[in-house]
Amino acid sequence: MRRTMGVAAASAVVVLVAGCGGGGPQSSGDQKLTGDKIVLGVLNDQSGAYSELSGKNSVAAVEMAIADFTAKYGDKAVTTDITVETADHQNKPDVANSKAQEMYDRKGVDLILDVPTSSAALKVADVAKEKKKLYFNIGAATTDLTGKSCNKYTFHYAYDTYMLANGTGKTTTEQIGKNWYILYPNYAFGQDMEKSFSTAITAAGGTVVGKDGAPFPNTSGDFSTFLLKAPNLNPKPDVLGTMQAGAELVNVVKQYNEFKLRDKGVGLAVGLMFLTDIHSLTPAALAGTTYTDAWYWNFDAKNREFADRFQQKAGTRPTFAHAANYSAALQYLEAVQAAGTDDADAVVKGLEGKTVEDVFLRNGKIRAEDHRVVHDAYLAQVKPQSEVAEPWDYVKVLKTIPAAEAFRAPSADCKL
Amino acid sequence: MSGFAQNTFNGLVSGAFYALLALGLAVIFGMLRVVNFAHGAFYMLGAFGAYVLLSEAGVPFWAALVIMPVGLGLLGMALERAVIHRLTKLDPLYNFLLTFGLTLILQDLVKLRYGVQSSPYETPSLLSGSVDFGLFDFPTYRVFILGFAVLLCVAVWWVLTRTRIGMVVRAATERPDLTRAFGIDVGRWVTPVFGFGIGLAGLAGVLAAPMRAVNPLMGADLIIVVFAVVVIGGLGSIFGSVAAGFGIGLVQAWGEAYLSTFPLVSQTIVFVVMAGVLLWRPAGLFGREEAPA
Numbered sequence: 001m002r003r004t005m006g007v008a009a010a011s012a013v014v015v016l017v018a019g020c021g022g023g024g025p026q027s028s029g030d031q032k033l034t035g036d037k038i039v040l041g042v043l044n045d046q047s048g049a050y051s052e053l054s055g056k057n058s059v060a061a062v063e064m065a066i067a068d069f070t071a072k073y074g075d076k077a078v079t080t081d082i083t084v085e086t087a088d089h090q091n092k093p094d095v096a097n098s099k100a101q102e103m104y105d106r107k108g109v110d111l112i113l114d115v116p117t118s119s120a121a122l123k124v125a126d127v128a129k130e131k132k133k134l135y136f137n138i139g140a141a142t143t144d145l146t147g148k149s150c151n152k153y154t155f156h157y158a159y160d161t162y163m164l165a166n167g168t169g170k171t172t173t174e175q176i177g178k179n180w181y182i183l184y185p186n187y188a189f190g191q192d193m194e195k196s197f198s199t200a201i202t203a204a205g206g207t208v209v210g211k212d213g214a215p216f217p218n219t220s221g222d223f224s225t226f227l228l229k230a231p232n233l234n235p236k237p238d239v240l241g242t243m244q245a246g247a248e249l250v251n252v253v254k255q256y257n258e259f260k261l262r263d264k265g266v267g268l269a270v271g272l273m274f275l276t277d278i279h280s281l282t283p284a285a286l287a288g289t290t291y292t293d294a295w296y297w298n299f300d301a302k303n304r305e306f307a308d309r310f311q312q313k314a315g316t317r318p319t320f321a322h323a324a325n326y327s328a329a330l331q332y333l334e335a336v337q338a339a340g341t342d343d344a345d346a347v348v349k350g351l352e353g354k355t356v357e358d359v360f361l362r363n364g365k366i367r368a369e370d371h372r373v374v375h376d377a378y379l380a381q382v383k384p385q386s387e388v389a390e391p392w393d394y395v396k397v398l399k400t401i402p403a404a405e406a407f408r409a410p411s412a413d414c415k416l
Numbered sequence: 417m418s419g420f421a422q423n424t425f426n427g428l429v430s431g432a433f434y435a436l437l438a439l440g441l442a443v444i445f446g447m448l449r450v451v452n453f454a455h456g457a458f459y460m461l462g463a464f465g466a467y468v469l470l471s472e473a474g475v476p477f478w479a480a481l482v483i484m485p486v487g488l489g490l491l492g493m494a495l496e497r498a499v500i501h502r503l504t505k506l507d508p509l510y511n512f513l514l515t516f517g518l519t520l521i522l523q524d525l526v527k528l529r530y531g532v533q534s535s536p537y538e539t540p541s542l543l544s545g546s547v548d549f550g551l552f553d554f555p556t557y558r559v560f561i562l563g564f565a566v567l568l569c570v571a572v573w574w575v576l577t578r579t580r581i582g583m584v585v586r587a588a589t590e591r592p593d594l595t596r597a598f599g600i601d602v603g604r605w606v607t608p609v610f611g612f613g614i615g616l617a618g619l620a621g622v623l624a625a626p627m628r629a630v631n632p633l634m635g636a637d638l639i640i641v642v643f644a645v646v647v648i649g650g651l652g653s654i655f656g657s658v659a660a661g662f663g664i665g666l667v668q669a670w671g672e673a674y675l676s677t678f679p680l681v682s683q684t685i686v687f688v689v690m691a692g693v694l695l696w697r698p699a700g701l702f703g704r705e706e707a708p709a
Contacts, residue, residue, distance in 0.1 A: 049633075052533040186683075215672070215683040219641050220665075221628045224426040225672040232419065250534040250629035258539070258555040258627060260546065280534040280629075 032341045034108065037081035040066070040329055041109035043099055043124065044139055046088035049246040050116045053274040054139045058114050058325040059086050060314045065329035069337075078337050085109055089120050096120035100127040100135075110342045111136060111332050113325055118142035118189050128153040134344050136328040139321055141272065142192060143408065146370040150414035153344060155351070155371045158324035158360075159294040161189075161196045162408040163377055164271055167292030167401050169200030169241070171379050172269045176290065177238020178206040181230045181266070183223070183252065184243035186213030193243040193271045209237050214244070223252050224259065231264045243271035253281050253289075262288070275319045278382060278394045287384040290398070294377055295320035295360050298393050306359045317392040320360075327360035363403040369410035377406040418551040423673045424666065429558045431665020432565035436620040437642045438649060438657035439572060440613035446589035446652040447609040448496075448504055453515035455642065456635030457522040458488055458614050462621020463630045464526055467535045477540040477626070484622045485615040492614025493607050501606065519636070526632040534629040561623055568619075569658050576654060585609060589652065641668075644690045650703020660701060664689070 042062055044054045066082045085107045089096035096115065103109035104127065112128065115121045116139025128135035129151035137145055138158045145156040173180070180201050184190035190213065198208050210233045212226050223244075230240055240261060242252045249270065256268055270291040278286055297307035297317050306326070310318045318326075332347070335354075339346045352368035364375040380395040388394060437455060444452050465484040469475035475483065495518070503510040538544075543557040576582035587595040588602040596602050621635075628634060645664050649656030664686055671682040681688075693701060 047527070047532070049532060052531050217637060219637050219686075220430050220668055221624075221634070221638065222426065222430045222669070224429075225423055225669055228419065228422050228426070229673070247534050247629040247631050247633070250631075254627055254629070258557065260555075276533050280536055282536040282538075284538075285536070 033079055033336075034110070034342055037079055037083065037108075038333070038336060038342055039083050039085055039107060039109045040332070041085045041087070041103040041107065041112045042114050042325070043087050043089050043096065043103065043112050044114040044116055045091050046086070048091055050091065050139065052276045053319045054114055054116050054321045054325070056086075057310075057314045057316065057318070057322050058138075059084060061310065061318065061322045061326040062113060062329040064309065064313060065326045065333065069330060069333040073337065078340060082333070089115065089117075091117040091120060093117075093119045093123045097123040097127060100124045101131070104128075104131045104133045110134060110336075110344075111329075113328055114139045114321070116140055116321070118144075118192075121145060122149050125149050125151060125154045132344055134332065134347060136332065138324045138328055141189060143196075143411070146372040146414055147411045148413040150370050150411075150416060152348060152371075152416050155328075155366065155373055157328050157373045158320060159292075159377070160372075160407070161192050163294070163406050164292045165193065165196035165200040166408075167377055167379050167406065168269050168271065168290060169197045169206075170204040171399065171401075172239055172241075172267075172290050173201050173204040173206035176267055176269075179209045179235055179237045180206060180239050180241050180269075181233060181237035182208055182211040182241045182243065183226050183230075184211070184213055184271075185216035185218070185245070185248060187216045189245070190216065190243050197241055197243070197271065207235075209233050209235055214248075216248075218248060218251070221251050223255050227252075227255055227259045227261060231261060231266055237266055239267045239269050241269045241271065245272050246277070249273065249277055250281055253285055257285055274321065275317060275392065275394065279392065282385070283382050283388050283394045284385040286382040289382045291380055291382075292377055292401070293320060293380040293395070293397075294375075295323045296378055296380060296395060296397055297323070299378070299397055302359055323360040327358050330358060331356055331361075331366075365403065367410060369416075370414040371416070372407055372410065374403045374407045376403050377401040419673075421549075422552050422554065423669050425554055425558070425562070427666035427669030428662060429562050429665070430668060431662035432562050433620050433624060433638070433661075434642055434645045434665055435569060435658045435661030436565055436616050436623075437638070438645045438661045439569065439654065440616035441642065441646050442649070442652055442654050442657035443585075443589075443609055444613040445646070446654070447585065447606055448500070449508060450500060450504060450511045450515070450610075451508065452613070453512060453639075454518040454522065455613075455617050456637075456639030457519040458492065458617040458635070459621040459624070459638065460526070460632060460635035461488055461522065462618035463537075463625040463628070463634060464530070464535070464621070464632075465618070466622045466625045467537050467630050470537065471535075477622070480625075481619070481622050485619040488618035489611040489615030493611035496607050496610040500610070523632045523636065530632070532631055532633070534631040537625040537630055539626040557626060561627075564623070568616075573655070573658075581605075641686055644686050646700075648690050648693045648700055650700025653700065653702040653704075656700055656702025 040062055042059045044058055045051045046055050062084055070080055087099040089099055111134040113136050115124050115137050118140045121137050121140030135154045136157050141161045143160045143162050182194055184194040201208055244252050268289045270289055273291045297303050307317055335347045335350045336342050339350045351366050354366045356364040362376040366373050378397045379399045381398050382395050441455055462484045466480040469480050539557050543560050545556045546553045547556050547559050584600055592602050645660045646657055649660030671685040675682045
């Protein structure tokens with residue numbers, strides 16, 4: 001017993017000593033960087049449903065960030081030895097869990113990026129907490145990352161269900177129609193989206209006249225039961241809000257057009273949509289649809305310049321997830337540069353409360369309370385085919401939602 | 417009332433796809449005793465082929481409706497000759513593994529070239545309107561699919577029951593050894609029947625392209641239900657597969673419409689039906705117990 005006490009006291013002293021020196025470039029003695037290099041890990045879906053909207057092109061975006069960082073600082077850079085590790089989590093929480101551990105423990109990864117699919121994203125947050133290593137989530141939507149599952153080493157970078165619902169639900173209710181019919185895939189993401197949308201719609205003075213959870217995955221690929229029901233509800237909905245994603249969204253929209261719901265006075269609002277979804281559905285199938293976008297490549301000259309460079313490298317236009325991966329990698333490297341060390345606690349200290357401006361983050365701020373990265377969001381509308389002047393230029397931005405309004409206030413559930 | 421009619425109609429349209437796919441599986445199983453796991457992949461190739469033909473060569477839907485089934489049928493025949501028939505004498509598990517492997521290869525080849533994002537395919541303009549049935553109106557394209565599938569099933573039934581070829585195939589399906597004893601070369605019919613089954617899958621794929629997401633995994637999602645359909649109808653039973661296909665389409669549509677407050681029920685209803693049928697009639701609704709060898 002006495003022995004244990006002694007050890008505990010000794011470790012407390014060590015921790016205190018280390019803690020006092022933390023935060024400054026001079027702190028970690030000779031070795032500023034673990035292994036004398038920085039390793040960024042991109043963990044995402046590289047073969048399944050989300051591999052186009054993030055996937056290998058997120059890796060390309062992170063490589064661009066490294067190149068830009070190295071070019072900016074040259075000899076003054078904290079290191080020029082910056083590498084990228086990637087892994088495919090197949091959207092499976094257990095795979096994400098083991099790949100994340102492998103990255104932190106064996107690949108020497110300092111920061112894990114991306115991680116779409118909420119269930120997988122939450123697992124990685126637990127790993128980051130346990131290993132005390134940094135994790136910037138970009139691809140996942142769940143607000144739990146900055147709610148009950150938040151932790152000191154996890155930052156949520158690009159978007160979340162609140163942002164989507166608040167942007168699309170509120171503005172569409174005010175400008176397009178008050179009565180909604182909500183169709184959502186019946187699993188964690190869909191249920192979360194349905195709740196967020198219902199809250200936002202009601203708060204804006206609208207009514208949810210009906211809502212249905214469709215089977216997930218919907219093996220028949222058929223949504224016509226729900227689409228037929230929509231125009232016959234009483235009162236008749238003005239807007240069909242679909243929370244489906246990926247191939248299921250494609251099915252809903254194809255069938256929405258087949259049953260000509262727009263002609264029957266039911267508009268379409270989409271919970272979560274990426275540029276790649278519009279590309280595969282064609283703007284003609286989606287013309288007039290509103291949704292909330294975290295970033296759009298042809299919004300202004302700065303975004304366009306990035307999109308042109310991205311296209312040279314990846315051969316396609318970037319989705320908001322790609323731009324966010326670029327920004328996240330860049331801001332991490334800047335933080336390491338400023339701290340002079342890749343020690344996770346020192347970097348977190350530098351990031352918390354920081355205001356940031358870059359190609360992705362407009363009026364960006366890294367909130368210290370819950371590690372939500374807030375920034376301007378955009379209410380976007382798909383152009384009719386006749387207005388599409390160049391490939392991939394599919395939407396117009398109706399309105400910029402200021403950073404302060406786009407995201408929810410820090411949640412009381414989050415204790416860092 | 418009109419709502420019920422519409423849901424019924426939709427169920428039949430979904431059922432038409434199940435029926436076409438299950439029919440192909442049934443004739444293949446009957447003739448070769450092979451459970452063709454690659455069926456979903458050929459369905460996907462049909463849809464993708466239609467997309468590639470249209471976007472890269474400007475070939476319209478109507479031409480694709482002929483080209484893809486024929487092309488895939490020939491590919492299926494080549495595969496049967498090259499690999500599948502070598503394994504038919506062994507444990508059925510070998511062909512199980514082989515066709516499952518083929519599925520993965522085909523899916524990944526398409527993924528490699530076209531990615532996983534769904535590809536756009538428009539409804540042919542001739543069929544893009546809707547038909548007024550008095551009580552309700554319904555997309556023309558869906559009416560077309562239903563009519564087309566029913567005609568095709570009737571045609572297959574007619575060939576199998578009223579022509580000499582059909583008699584040979586049926587005989588070879590039920591008692592290959594006895595048929596051989598009558599001096600009929602059963603082996604000669606195996607390859608064309610396999611090609612025909614694959615052709616049907618390709619045809620269903622082309623039909624699906626305008627109304628479903630066209631992506632490399634579209635077949636993998638659907639095939640699970642189709643296997644349930646085949647089991648319910650009775651493995652190898654041609655009539656059973658068609659009837660069960662339409663039946664399951666209806667059950668799913670009604671389940672979604674009237675049991676939507678119990679999402680777990682509407683999601684699993686197909687498999688509940690399958691389990692029920694297997695308990696009641698282990699050989700499926702229209703299947704016959706295998707004659708002792």
